[in-house]
Amino acid sequence: MTIYTAPVADISFLLRRVFGFDAIMASLPGYEEVNTELAVTIMEEAGKFATSVLEPLNRPGDEEGCTLENGVVTTPSGVAAAYLAFAEAGWCSLSGDPAYGGQGLPRVLQILLDEILSSANLSFGLFPGLTRGAAEAIGHHASAELKAAFLPKMISGEWTGAMALTESSAGTDLGLLSTRAVPNADGSFAITGTKIFISSGDQDFGGNIVHLVLARLPDAPKGVKGISLFLAPKFLVNADGSLGARNSMSVGALERKMGIHAQPTCLMNYDGATGWLVGQPGRGLNAMFTMMNAERLFVGIQGLGIAEAANQKAVAYAKERLQGGGSDGTPGPVAIIDHPDVRKMLLSGRAFAEGARALAIWTALQMDIADRHTDAAVRKEADLLVALMTPVVKAAFTDFGFETAVASQQVLGGHGYIREWGMEQYVRDARIAQIYEGTNGVQAMDLVGRKLALDGGTLTQRFFALIRAELDAALPTAGEGLVAPVAQALARLERVTQRLAGSGGGAELGAAATDYLRLFALVSFGWMWVRMAAAVPALDEATAVEVRKTALARFFVERMLPQTLGLEAALASGASSLMALDADAF
Amino acid sequence: MTIYTAPVADISFLLRRVFGFDAIMASLPGYEEVNTELAVTIMEEAGKFATSVLEPLNRPGDEEGCTLENGVVTTPSGVAAAYLAFAEAGWCSLSGDPAYGGQGLPRVLQILLDEILSSANLSFGLFPGLTRGAAEAIGHHASAELKAAFLPKMISGEWTGAMALTESSAGTDLGLLSTRAVPNADGSFAITGTKIFISSGDQDFGGNIVHLVLARLPDAPKGVKGISLFLAPKFLVNADGSLGARNSMSVGALERKMGIHAQPTCLMNYDGATGWLVGQPGRGLNAMFTMMNAERLFVGIQGLGIAEAANQKAVAYAKERLQGGGSDGTPGPVAIIDHPDVRKMLLSGRAFAEGARALAIWTALQMDIADRHTDAAVRKEADLLVALMTPVVKAAFTDFGFETAVASQQVLGGHGYIREWGMEQYVRDARIAQIYEGTNGVQAMDLVGRKLALDGGTLTQRFFALIRAELDAALPTAGEGLVAPVAQALARLERVTQRLAGSGGGAELGAAATDYLRLFALVSFGWMWVRMAAAVPALDEATAVEVRKTALARFFVERMLPQTLGLEAALASGASSLMALDADAF
Known part of the structure; x- marks a missing residue:
């Protein structure tokens, strides 16, 4: 049952009436042409793509899952074609750096898009989301050569990205990680180790996959100060930009998990994989953390997106489903949306989703201000506010998002527990957002x-x-x-x-x-x-x-x-x- | 990873020190021989059976699930053998009526056993639980002939039971149900209709399956007053007690659901199935509700049981897993059970589980008092207190139980999200208890x-x-x-x-x-x-x-x-x- 509609009317209200979006954009160099009307137009289009292409793949993708055979990962039917259409339509590059082919639109539009993607198909949304995160880290920390070689195709979406941080004994505490990087004669490094829980670690969309891998140089000190960041692509890239030899990395297994089944979460083996240092030696965590605000905001948005979709479906069900008499004495059966306790579940989700959307926009506006404002003091204060709000958005949106998915499932009673209606998938998918990108x-x-x-x-x-x-x-x-x-x-x-x-x-x-x-x-x-x-x-x-x-x-x-x-x-x-x-x- | 240990020490503390169990039992005719020592001995044995036979089937049963081929339901490997061993050991008859071969032990022991079963294998525990519920309804409302024909084998566990209430448009509001029962010439009825969400609707343990079906007689009034209860066995029973012809009922589908995968939740078609009236015409809901207190208490206990098992596994993990420095400045890595926030998740689950176990025992004691006390006024007051506490136990235990499963999963971080550790199964299984037997x-x-x-x-x-x-x-x-x-x-x-x-x-x-x-x-x-x-x-x-x-x-x-x-x-x-x-x- 496809129900979801992108919340464009609410977006319009928030931007125009609550945040004075047009005036703020007019004050930020490079964003002068951005306004509510443009944002609404873009989100209407995003909503069309999401409801016509991505949401119809959500339940089937959950049922089919990803497979690994002879080292080859296959995503569920339709996902690869949808991804190629998504990139072709330019959605990957929305907020990307124009110096490398991006559209350079503000963060506010990116998080609105992210919410719509998360509502329609969380597993799918991780592909462009992780690519964007990897591209941002490269953009901030990598050499000009690496940027030139990788950023244009990552920003266009032709190539995807993955972050290889976690190991089986090093999750929250990355200081414990043991993957090694040994210098090669040509300035590259040979990376050896095993990483787990690597979202988008592989796919079958064609193109390349750019892994950012945390590893230790020889003689690096123990703990977090011994960790460096490396870029290791699935395929080495020839001087002319064409794809060369397969790098020495492989998918050891696909993680079998509670949800996000259309997302290939990989156990990755790096067997002397060729990689290049990104940023300074021993500053790997620092390089990862500069993009952490954006990534954590993105994960918070995932909690919001699932809550919005689950709530919409529960509302639709509650308007149709007839049970019991009305609380005002009306003889039944009445639609269950008339029952106060059902309303309470629906209103809790709605009050969270709309409050969270407002807070997400406020936070993203601070990011845009921190990025573009002409006054350095204003930029700095906005940056601090983003830092303050980031853990709140990540954790609270995903906690309330999960609670909303559970309450929305409850509205459907037994029909929420069976797979057919898709409510239990929202619960299983929403659960990961409370865990990854820092519990x-x-x-x-x-x-x-x-x-x-x-x-x-x-x-x-x-x-x-x-x-x-x-x-x-x-x-x-x-x-x-x-x-x-x-x-x-x-x-x-x-x-x-x-x-x-x-x-x-x-x-x-x-x-x-x-x-x-x-x-x-x-x-x-x-x-x-x-x-x-x-x-x-x-x-x-x-x-x-x-x-x-x-x-x-x-x-x-x-x-x-x-x-x-x-x-x-x-x-x-x-x-x-x-x-x-x-x-x-x- | 098998971790679970039955909480026998806590049971002993609660019965002996908190509730003065021995004195209460001594005052109830027929229970004079029951005391804490006996209860502890029985629960130790139950714990052994649960950990050696039932828990090892829990994860595999979730993975394998049930199948329906050519109308035949197959439960996961090992479940049928485990059930037969369970019944053979006498566990099905623990609190059953001695007049029909039961051991006649008090409700307190039954709920303690139910908790252990729910901890080890929720899907499995539903088979004896629903059989007991059906037997109680038959015991209270059916004719002497029906009781004699069905109760001994249901109480021994040789035959199982199922409750067929819900229809696709009649769940919470059973007044909307449309299954019909037409009188046959011999005093039996021909039942026709489709029921959904029927737990234990079929199995492959051999023996018979006794369905209690809510249906309408011809010309019955609309709403709940037109509903009667019928007993319809999978196999008709010959005069000598042997199994006769297959009744006209069939499994139309197995529900595909979020959890309890080892439990065959059936869509049942009754096509003129032969059944017998249980209780008075038009009093079907009344007959179902007389056993509802016990069934709802059982479902509450399921929430407790899963919480106990999930919490135990999270504690074990938190003692082994090393991450980060200690909050007192100890250089890391320390076991994560030393981190205050991890402790908070673990303690919340433990404080719920032990508080709930105490409240469950208190409530079950009231049931035993209501059943056996020599003073009618005391019996009546205890019965009222049970009625008051029943919805609280059902809903609060399953809500807190689900929250505990989620928090326990969170303790394992990413390892909680993948299937290997079994934590995500607890979350999926616990979720149903908030929904069924009345949301x-x-x-x-x-x-x-x-x-x-x-x-x-x-x-x-x-x-x-x-x-x-x-x-x-x-x-x-x-x-x-x-x-x-x-x-x-x-x-x-x-x-x-x-x-x-x-x-x-x-x-x-x-x-x-x-x-x-x-x-x-x-x-x-x-x-x-x-x-x-x-x-x-x-x-x-x-x-x-x-x-x-x-x-x-x-x-x-x-x-x-x-x-x-x-x-x-x-x-x-x-x-x-x-x-x-x-x-x-x-």
């Missing part, structure tokens, strides 16, 4: 351990002051009933932040991390709901999307935001109840 | 719509008074730090209950239902944790299990119970934010 626990540690300390701890204070100022400004239009509860939740967040800053760190940070991140996210969503409610025009000129915003804002504030009460109370208890038990006593 | 939303409506009103609304008052009295009594031993927060949470629950009683019903009840049930469950778990903490003896004589109880009680009260704050606040907002949007505006 959500790692994100939470990043927030409390690094991000709260940015700029000497003053960044968070400025961020909270920004929210408070915007709440105050919204009061006349959004109203006390919405603004006051969000301001109270913000005060909770500020109290907890202050307590954490004075806690001395260590176990206190770890014990607080995930609850703190959820509190931070709920306040941020509340802030966005106030901004959205304030942007709704007088009712007689409001569109349907806009009228709905006011009702959703109220639902969010009354039914979801109160979680912040319990989070503050739980956080007040500190670490001791977590650390009391000996490991042996568990 | 958790239906349970919540049952709680707020029916159970709160029991005995003119005074039952809940007595229940809350019971909790308060036990909290007061526990104060000297459990301490203010544990008791006061639980008492405050109880006060929250009482306030919300009072508000609901005065709300006028309708949408207010539905809008409150799921949040109210979670609040009710958290208070009940807190009550159990206080009772457990109070039962821990002085440290110098406490066992390891008992020392751990104190730490877990504190964790529960400090980190999980605060959710009640947010739930009370969300519930205070009432239904209006849920009902504001037109269905078309979603």
Whole structure:
């Protein structure tokens, strides 16, 4: 059952009415021609491609899965052709560097596209997403020769990319990795080791696959400071740009996993594979982390995208399915969307998705500002705000996204548990986004351990002051009933932040991390709901999307935001109840 | 990786120290010989069978799944042999009626066994579980002839049972079902219709399969009052008890589903199948509901069982897996069980599982008291308390159980997402328990719509008074730090209950239902944790299990119970934010 429609009306409302997108773009050199109308046009087209080509492959791709035979990976029927059409239509290059053939459109448009792809077909979206991430790392850190040889075809999508970080005993803690890189006489390196969980590690689209591999040089120090980054393509590239010999790397196995079955997640063997150093020796993690903000934002968007698609399907089902009498005494059967508890599940998903979309746009706007603003101080502040928000977007969007997929599945009852309706696939696919690109626990540690300390701890204070100022400004239009509860939740967040800053760190940070991140996210969503409610025009000129915003804002504030009460109370208890038990006593 | 160990030490602690099991049993006619020692011996044996026979089939059964070829269902390799060994060892008859060959042991032992089965192999556990449920319905409502013909072999496990309720347009609302039953000349009926989602609808263990089918007699009124219950066996039974002709029913398809792959969930076609009326015409739902308490308790136990197994595996992994430095500054890598956030995930699961096990035992004890106590007033009150607690156990245990499976999977990071470790199977299997036997939303409506009103609304008052009295009594031993927060949470629950009683019903009840049930469950778990903490003896004589109880009680009260704050606040907002949007505006 194909249901999904790209949320273009909401995108239009957010860009035009909430964020003043056109004015911001007009102020950023190179983006002057970008505006809401262009964004809407592009997203309408993206929506057409997604619903006509990608979503129809989603369920079949899950059923068929990928195969590995005689070392050759085959993606599910139709995926290769869809990828080639996607690249041919120019979607891979949307935000790519124009110096290498990209369209140079802003990050905001990229994340809107990413959401639509994630809604339609998460497994598919990883191919261009990982290629873009690899291209960004190369763009920032590789030599001019490597850039010239690889970037144009990666940005066009003709070649794809993969990131080879994890090993079986080195996941979250990459300092433990053991893959080696030995210098060759010609300046290249011979890379040997085994990597696991490598998304898009291979495919059958033709072209090349550019692996970015973390490895250790001989005599490199232990730990993260001994890690360097290497570029190792599946096929070596001749001087004329044509594909040469097969490199010494192979797919050892496809991981058998809970979901994203159309995505070939590879165990990769590098057997003296030829590679080239990207960036400085011993600075491999640094090179990976410069693109981490974008990648983690992308993963957060995946959580949003699946939530949007799952919620839309659950709404469609709930309007059709007849069961029971109405809560107002209407004799049944009535459509189950009339039942309050079903509404609660649907509204929770909708309030998350629209709040998250707003926050994603806000964050992507900061990235564009950090990239292009003419004032260096403004660029720097925007960059800090992106750093602060990145773990929140990654972890909270994927946690709430998973919860939304589960709640949407619940709306369908037993029909949600069987494969036919596709709801259980959303749950299985959404689950990975909480794990990869740094588990959500790692994100939470990043927030409390690094991000709260940015700029000497003053960044968070400025961020909270920004929210408070915007709440105050919204009061006349959004109203006390919405603004006051969000301001109270913000005060909770500020109290907890202050307590954490004075806690001395260590176990206190770890014990607080995930609850703190959820509190931070709920306040941020509340802030966005106030901004959205304030942007709704007088009712007689409001569109349907806009009228709905006011009702959703109220639902969010009354039914979801109160979680912040319990989070503050739980956080007040500190670490001791977590650390009391000996490991042996568990 | 086989890890699971049956929680016999905890069972022993709960029965002996917390619930005074031996004294209660001594007071119930027919159970005088039952005591903690016997229970522990039986559960040790059950644990051996579960870990040596059932758990080793769990992952392979998930991989292999069931097949349907030429109308014949085949369960995964080893399942049929395991079932026959299980029945041969007498496990099917544990709590069965001695009049028909059962061992007549109390409900408490049955739910402890059910938990162990659910931990080891949920798909398997459904075969004896559904057989027991069907046998109980027959035992309560069928004619003496039907009982004599079917019960002995169902109780021994030689024959299995299935419940055929749901149709494609009649799930939660069974009043919409359309299967027909037409009288035959000999007093039997010809049943015609299609049922979906029929667990254990067929199998390959040999013997017979006894279907209890809801259907309408000719000229039956519309809605639930037109529904009658029929017994239709796969094979007709000859006068001498031997199996006769195949009945006119067939498996139309196996449902393809998210999990419980070793369980053949059938689409059943009844084509004039011969059946016999069970109970009175038009009273079919009533006959089904008399065994619903036991079935719903069983499903709640499934959530507990999977949580226990998933948590045990995550703990084992967290003790072995080395990553990162210690939060106290220890240079890494340390075992991840030393990281506070990993501990939080593990402790949340443990605090749920042990609190839930206590509450399950308390509830099952009420069932045994309701069944056997010599004082009719005591029996009646216990029966009411079971009715009150049933939706809470079903929904809260399966919700927290699913959350525990997800958190346990998260502990393994990427290794939790791939199939090898079996964690993702726990998540997929646990998910069904939130849906079947009445979705958790239906349970919540049952709680707020029916159970709160029991005995003119005074039952809940007595229940809350019971909790308060036990909290007061526990104060000297459990301490203010544990008791006061639980008492405050109880006060929250009482306030919300009072508000609901005065709300006028309708949408207010539905809008409150799921949040109210979670609040009710958290208070009940807190009550159990206080009772457990109070039962821990002085440290110098406490066992390891008992020392751990104190730490877990504190964790529960400090980190999980605060959710009640947010739930009370969300519930205070009432239904209006849920009902504001037109269905078309979603």
